[in-house]
Amino acid sequence: EVQLLESGGGLVQPGGSLRLSCAASGFTFNTYAMSWVRQAPGKGLEWVSGISGSGISTYYADFVKGRFTISRDNSKSTLYLQMNSLRAEDTAVYYCAKGGSNYVRTFDYWGQGTLVTVSS
Amino acid sequence: EIVLTQSPGTLSLSPGERATLSCRASQSVSSSYLAWYQQKPGQAPRLLIYGALSRATGIPDRFSGSGSGTDFTLTISRLEPEDFAVYYCQQYGSSPAITFGQGTRLEIK
Numbered sequence: 001e002v003q004l005l006e007s008g009g010g011l012v013q014p015g016g017s018l019r020l021s022c023a024a025s026g027f028t029f030n031t032y033a034m035s036w037v038r039q040a041p042g043k044g045l046e047w048v049s050g051i052s053g054s055g056i057s058t059y060y061a062d063f064v065k066g067r068f069t070i071s072r073d074n075s076k077s078t079l080y081l082q083m084n085s086l087r088a089e090d091t092a093v094y095y096c097a098k099g100g101s102n103y104v105r106t107f108d109y110w111g112q113g114t115l116v117t118v119s120s
Numbered sequence: 121e122i123v124l125t126q127s128p129g130t131l132s133l134s135p136g137e138r139a140t141l142s143c144r145a146s147q148s149v150s151s152s153y154l155a156w157y158q159q160k161p162g163q164a165p166r167l168l169i170y171g172a173l174s175r176a177t178g179i180p181d182r183f184s185g186s187g188s189g190t191d192f193t194l195t196i197s198r199l200e201p202e203d204f205a206v207y208y209c210q211q212y213g214s215s216p217a218i219t220f221g222q223g224t225r226l227e228i229k
Binding site for chain 1: 121153157164165170208212217218219220222223
């Protein structure tokens with residue numbers, strides 16, 4: 001059974017940093033792309049960042065380029081999102097999502113999400 | 121960036137009725153790389169349809185997808201009580217610049 005468990009969310013001040021983690025199990029982690037997708041309170045879904053199975057290729061939405069860094073540790077089956085220079089508009093539930101292949105395309109399994117609140 | 125516009129914003133129907141949800145893209149979605157997700161309150165989204173018309177694993181056959189180019193449709197043939205939720209379309213034709221529609225809320229009439 002595929003399981004994705006996010007952690008690391010919380011309250012942070014504007015300009016601060018936070019690191020999210022997603023522990024994966026139930027599938028061969030290094031053969032699938034992974035992504036982070038967020039959802040602001042009461043709003044729709046926004047793709048944030050994706051990474052290939054090997055970790056060599058990384059991709060970002062324009063609104064986080066230069067501020068967020070995605071990475072993965074395949075030996076630990078864990079996905080990360082390092083978030084720097086956080087803004088109020090980054091407040092959202094952040095979901096870890098498994099790709100359906102080694103390409104960043106569709107998302108066939110999702111974690112339960114972790115809430116990030118950026119506020120002073 | 122490909123912008124996806126979903127309509128209607130809210131759809132009010134009764135169980136047993138047929139639901140038709142629309143997703144229009146600002147430019148052609150290559151290779152029909154269009155997916156649909158269902159999200160219920162307090163839950164993560166669930167993949168329903170990929171490649172515009174292929175059902176994901178375990179998705180009932182009352183859900184069907186169609187369309188190509190810039191116009192796509194999700195049809196639920198006979199609504200069950202558990203189908204009332206928010207539905208999102210997502211394009212990955214310009215992957216990795218992935219975008220979602222703003223969602224259609226399907227509510228019980």
